Amino acid sequence: MKIISAVLSLFFVVSVASAQNLTPPPTKPTTTVDFKIGEDDFLLNGKPFVIRCGEMHFARVPKEYWAHRLKMIKAMGLNTVCAYLFWNMHEPQPGKFNWEGMADAAEFCKLAQKEGLYVILRPGPYACAEWDFGGFPWWLLKKKDIGLRTQDPYYLARCRIYLNEVGKILAPLQTTNGGPIIMAQVENEYGSYGNDKEYIGKIRDYLVEAGFKIPLFTCDGASQLGEAVRDDIFSVVNFGGNPESAFKELRKVRPTGPLMCGEYYPGWFDSWGAKHHTGSTEVVVKEIKYMLDHKASFSIYMAHGGTTFGQFAGANSPPYAPETSSYDYDAPISEAGWDTEKFHALRNLFKGYLQPGETLPEIPKRNPLIVIPAFATTEIAPIFSNLKSPIKAEKLRNMEEYDQGYGSMLYRTKLSKKNSSILNIKDVHDFALVYINGKRIAVLDRRKNENSCKLPATKSGDVLDILVEAMGRVNYDSDMYDRKGITDKVTLTELNGTEKELKGWEIFPIPLNNNAAPKNLKYKRGKTTMPSFYKGSFSLNETCDTFLDVSTWGKGLVWINGKCLGRFWNIGPTQTMYVPGPWLKKGKNEVVVLDYLGPIKNILAGIKTPKLDELTKSAKNTVHRKEGQNIQLQDITPVYQGSFESGIAWQTVKFNTVKGRYFCLEALNSQRKDDPYTTIAELYLLDENGKEIPRNNWKIAYADSEERDEDDGKADNVFDLQGTSIWHTQWSDKSPKHPHQIVIDLGAEISCSGFKYLPRQNVENGRIKDFKVYLSSSKFKGL
Known part of the structure; x- marks a missing residue:
């Protein structure tokens, strides 16, 4: 998703600053620039152009600091800036558009042009970007049967209205009109979500209809390129490592044309309860140098991450993992706009690849600090002392059905006389506090899949309160239908097993504003x-x-x-x-x-x-193995055993179709001799037809070892759709030896004919060599 716009931005800047006749973006929208995609290169005014781009989201930076951050991007040595538009910021209510303040996209583009930068635009409608709902406006979820990122008529109609408004604001700022915008992205990383190429064509047509005449492109990760690439739309590839391998995958679907990395990751985003992520400066410099040496364009995602202010931070799933408001990303320009070690290393690198006549400006001073x-x-x-009049309903509903996008919701009902029982909530989205007569009974956290708690004995008339906080909506993959509050129902299960749905509710909406503190x-x-x-x-x-x-x-x-x-x-x-x-x-x-x-x-x-x-x-210390727990596999026949090749490319293993619910991959050793670790970036299982099986119901049932203290090495990373995050067995305190096992509960019995494995990308440690695979309909002994 980030890759396309980043790539486009980069190529445009490079072309403009192209050798011999360096052509910076016009500082006023008067002089047009001819930007095209050639057989081998991006062409700027007819000459080869390499895009050196960096991503920056103006919605994550105070408007007063846009000029400073753009000056930093220019001083680092980039010639293009890439920017998402977040639909939910620009159309907070249907038909009510916002292009002011931190949503003033046109002003951002004009400032970029003033600083001598081209712009690659990523207008959506879908963005991802660790932003709430992937940038979609929450009110789309009011339609119960909406088909996101499909040819659902209502969804497409709203996309068309939105993109038409984007065209009114930003089409005048294309290079064809003398502005700085050189390319625009169509949708975002759609290959990781679906394969309806006709849908991609419709989004492209809406952009053209909105007045965009510049080159359009799509972006995808290396393994998903084949799902969404159209011959009539240019494509770029996103990756966080091994550019040589990723560009080979791009060439399989795009034999000619310039090479571009739409999103190159110098760091990573953070989630609550997990380690802060960083990226190696040495590796980043090495891989960007490889791209420069091969005249490949790129966009650094992020060049400057900034902050996800308000309630706009999103979440990944499964498992549910809400992201922090800090979007520092270990980017070359820090959250507060500071130059970093990575910034200076890249600036020194770019000095050796400047076009004739191109110079780097001085580095802007850091903004001063106070204590x-x-x-x-x-x-x-207190919230409970400031409730407004309730909505009375026999059955409860989710937050969106009450026309609320952000904040909390209190659900209240009266209980009858009962012995202790189990309260079941289907489902908690996302953090719930349970009270009886004002006394807190339980805290339920969606991250931990907590949807139930034990209630003490109650008497008739006792008041049950469930206060549910909505955190970030899922921004990626099929779990994006992420309605908030309580999404279905609440039941009580008595000791004899009798289950009864609770009805007769008072619902208190507690909406919270992203732009103003609560009043009254x-x-x-x-x-x-x-x-x-x-x-x-x-x-x-x-x-x-x-x-x-x-x-x-x-x-x-x-x-x-x-x-x-x-x-x-x-x-x-x-x-x-x-x-x-x-x-x-x-x-x-x-x-x-x-x-x-x-x-x-x-x-x-x-x-x-x-x-x-x-x-x-x-x-x-949250891990997927209890103290002393070990699974027993010695009496089970593996469905397959073999060896992986060395390297970082995707590898596919096929075997006779087997049914099962619990999948176990056992690593017997590593590619490096005497390496005690196991690492995995991504896993996909294949159905009886060799197609990837959806992973939205997967859960980690067991991992013999996980590094959680000094790194984010949790086992869930093997199906988080991110090749740069990994399962890593423990290394900071102790380093248990092989074999290492990971067990995935697939959520239901499936037919499996193989799997795909993505090794760790950045270094060789922990890459698996010899392995065994087990698949069982029942839990393995020891689970």
């Missing part, structure tokens, strides 16, 4: 253990950037002067929130904190250094 002394919140407004709350002084809003203030003599330390708080959201900084959660890895200087003011500044769990200390402070990698102990 805000610790201050306490002084007032509280009844604040008071005092203390509480209930979910509450906390208010405090501090005074400033000067306004500069800072990082708000929220490490003593529980879980929730923060607003400063009405601007929502994003989410915090004490599990980490992020323990601070970036505060842009322009959002502060001299004199009194007001802070509102919503905390569902309650703080250890109601203290806040502004510090100069972010805390991006501080996990709590409970978050670090």
